[in-house]
Amino acid sequence: MITFKDIHIQFGEQSVIPNLNLQIREGEFFTFLGPSGCGKTTILRSLVGFINPSDGQILLNDRDITNVPIEKRGISMVFQSYALFPTLNVYENIAFGLRVKKIPSARLDEEVRDIAQKVDLSEEQLFKKVSELSGGQQQRVAIARALVLKPSILALDEPLSNLDAKLRVQLRNELKSLQKKFGITTIYVTHDQEEALTLSDRIAVFHKGVAEQVGTPQEIYNHSATEFVCNFIGSSNLLDPALAAGPLKTWADPGKNVYIRNEKVSLYPFSSDETAVVVKGRIVEQEFYGIYTKYTIETDGYGMLKSVEIANSLNCRSAGDEVEVYLNVKDILQY
Numbered sequence: 001m002i003t004f005k006d007i008h009i010q011f012g013e014q015s016v017i018p019n020l021n022l023q024i025r026e027g028e029f030f031t032f033l034g035p036s037g038c039g040k041t042t043i044l045r046s047l048v049g050f051i052n053p054s055d056g057q058i059l060l061n062d063r064d065i066t067n068v069p070i071e072k073r074g075i076s077m078v079f080q081s082y083a084l085f086p087t088l089n090v091y092e093n094i095a096f097g098l099r100v101k102k103i104p105s106a107r108l109d110e111e112v113r114d115i116a117q118k119v120d121l122s123e124e125q126l127f128k129k130v131s132e133l134s135g136g137q138q139q140r141v142a143i144a145r146a147l148v149l150k151p152s153i154l155a156l157d158e159p160l161s162n163l164d165a166k167l168r169v170q171l172r173n174e175l176k177s178l179q180k181k182f183g184i185t186t187i188y189v190t191h192d193q194e195e196a197l198t199l200s201d202r203i204a205v206f207h208k209g210v211a212e213q214v215g216t217p218q219e220i221y222n223h224s225a226t227e228f229v230c231n232f233i234g235s236s237n238l239l240d241p242a243l244a245a246g247p248l249k250t251w252a253d254p255g256k257n258v259y260i261r262n263e264k265v266s267l268y269p270f271s272s273d274e275t276a277v278v279v280k281g282r283i284v285e286q287e288f289y290g291i292y293t294k295y296t297i298e299t300d301g302y303g304m305l306k307s308v309e310i311a312n313s314l315n316c317r318s319a320g321d322e323v324e325v326y327l328n329v330k331d332i333l334q335y
Contacts (some may be wrong), residue, residue, distance in 0.1 A: 001023060001024065001025055001026055001059075001060075001061055001062075002023065002024040002047065002058070002059070002060055002153065002185070002187075003022070003023050003024075003057075003058070003059040003060075003062075004020045004021060004022040004023075004043070004047075004056070004058055005021060005056055005057045005058070005059060006019060006020075006021060006055065006056040006057070007019070007020040007021075007043070007046065007053050007055070007056035007057075007058065008020075008053060008054045008055040008056055009039075009042055009043075009046060009051065009053050009054055009209075010054040015209070016039050016042050016209050017039050017042060017043060017046075017053075017209045018209055018210065019056075020043065020056070020209075020210075020211060022204060022211060022214065024185065024187065024202075025185075025201075025202075026061075026185055027183050027184070027185055028185055028186070028201045028202060029176065029179050029186045029188065029199055029200055029201045030185075030186065030187050030188070030200065030201065030202050030203075030204070031187075031188045031189070031190060031195075031196045031199060031200040031202075031203045031204070032044060032187065032188070032189045032190075032204055032206060033190060033191070033193065033196040033203050033204065033205050033206065033232075034191065034205055034206035034207055034232070035191055035207075035232070036191060038206040038207055038208060038209065039206050039208070039209040039210075040189045040206045041157055041158075041189050042209075043206075044077075044155050044157055044187060044189050045157075046058065047075065047153075047155060047187065048070060048073065048075050048077050048155050049065075049068065049069065049070035049073055049075070050070065052066070052067070053066060060073070060074075060152070060153075073153075074151050074152040074153065075151055075152070075153040075154075075155055076097075076145075076146035076147065076149050076151035076153070076154055076155070077146065077154075077155040077156070077157065078139075078142045078143055078146050078154070078155070078156045078157070078159050079142070079157055079159075080157050080158040080159065080161055080162065081162070082138050082139065082141070082142040082159070083142070084130045084138060084141060084142060084145075085130070086129070086130060086131050087129070088129070088130070089126070089127050089128060089129050089130070090116075090121065090125055090126050090127065090128055090129075090130060090133070090141050091112055091116075091126045091127060093130060093141055093145055094112045094115065094116060094126075094141065094144045094145045094148055095108055095112045095148075096145065097145065097148065097149045098111060098112070098148060098149070101149075111148055112126075112148060113126075115144045115147055115148040116144055118144075118147075118178075118181070119140045119143055119144045119147070119178065120140065120174075121137070121140055121141065121144060125137060135162060135163045135164075135167060136163065136167050136170065136171050139159060139160070139163070139171055140174075142159070143159075143175070143178065147178075147182065147184070151184070152184070152185065153184070153185045153186075153187065154179075154184050154185070154186045154187070155186075155187045155189075156175075156186065156187070156188045156189065157189045158189055158190055158191070159175075159188075160172060160175075160190075160192075160195065161190075161192075168195075172195055172198060172199055175199065176198075176199050188200070193232065193233050193234065196217070197217040197220075197221065197233075198217075200216075200217055201216070202214060202215060202216055203215065203216075203217060203220050205220060205228075205229050205232065205233070207226075207228045207229075207232075212225065212226045212228055212229050213225040213226060213229045220233055221233055221234060221261075223333075224333055226335065227257060227259075227335035230259050230333050230335065234261055234262075235261070235262045235306065235308075236259040236260060236261050236262065236333070237259060237260050237261075237262060237265060237305050237306055238257060238258070238259055239252075239258040239259065239260060239302075239303075240299075240302045240303035241254075242301060242302050242303070243258075243279070243299075243302040243303070244258040246302070247277045247278075247279060247302075248277055248327070248329065248332065250329075251329045251332055252332060252334060253334055256334040256335055257334065257335050258332060258333070258334045259332070259333040259334070259335075260327060260331050260332055260333065261331065261333075262294070262306040262307060262308045263307075263308040264327070264328060264331040265297075265305050265306065265307040265308075265325060265326075265327060266307065266309070266325070266326040266327075266328075267295065267307060267309060267317060267323050267324070267325060267326070268309075268326065269326055270326055270328055274328050274330075275328065275329045275330065276326045276327060276328055276329070277326070277327045277329060278324050278325065278326055278327075279299045279300065279302055279324070279325050279327070280299065280300045280322070280323070280324055280325070281297040281298055281299035281300060281305065281322075281323055281324075281325050282297065282298050282320065282321065282322050282323065283295050283296070283297055283317055283318065283319050283320065283321045283323060284296050284297065284298050284304075284319060285319060286317065286318060286319050288311065289311070290311065291310065291311060292308055292309060292310050292311050293308070293309050293311045293316070293317075294306065294307070294308050295307045295308075295309065295317060297323060297325055299325060305325055307325070
């Protein structure tokens with residue numbers, strides 16, 4: 001288990017991390033999520049040992065590693081740029097850390113080939129220069145170089161951000177499979193909410209150095225603890241005060257901002273056991289995305305609402321259609 005205890009990090013006069021208390025379980029895929037400059041990479045680098053906290057302790061299985069040298073922490077890091085050696089071939093990149101540790105040649109060769117096989121790098125690729133590889137293959141080399149050292153923790157700093165969208169999706173699936181295969185505690189830094197939701201066992205959402213919410217992807221998305229988390233994760237409607245004070249007055253606090261996720265706004269009735277509020281409106285815009293359609297609806301007296309519906313031939317609506325809009329009161333978020 002990793003424990004951040006009363007961690008404070010300050011650069012000059014600027015307090016970057018004011019006070020962090022956080023626990024990460026053994027074998028967990030844990031993501032630090034947030035916008036640029038929120039402190040997520042700073043926290044990761046303090047765990048690895050590149051940054052010394054101004055105050056507080058970092059514990060690994062109750063052992064204080066706050067001031068332990070990087071090479072003695074048992075943590076491997078994969079950087080955003082991969083930080084591979086361009087003049088060395090793949091084999092030598094993977095073997096680099098083992099050579100530093102003076103591992104005997106026969107064992108080194110066995111371990112390099114074994115980890116290469118596990119991350120799907122072929123014999124032919126082992127002896128290519130990294131500059132000859134695709135972005136996805138380079139990512140596998142970076143992960144293999146980290147895993148060959150058999151670390152207790154794998155730290156990844158935005159490792160997919162330099163790849164195109166299709167490859168990102170492919171490689172994040174492979175990354176999750178590798179993590180499950182090795183069972184290694186993995187700390188992942190990203191600003192990409194979709195990556196965080198699909199990869200993580202738990203997520204910490206950071207804002208201005210503060211972990212605003214820690215929870216499972218489902219908890220973060222469906223039960224956002226703060227207004228920042230609600231707005232950062234997914235897409236939501238900020239409901240018109242007239243709707244909150246009118247049809248929703250039994251369930252909404254008039255002194256708060258009231259939200260509902262776009263896909264929770266339905267153009268079709270819910271099952272009979274759901275408590276729904278119904279408002280009338282007219283579709284003013286339709287955006288077709290293949291498997292789903294986005295609608296913008298001008299309601300009668302309650303402003304605009306966005307809705308997302310699974311697309312099929314039976315429920316296609318068009319701009320100009322008069323509709324009834326159904327809001328399930330249990331999906332209301334208010335801050």
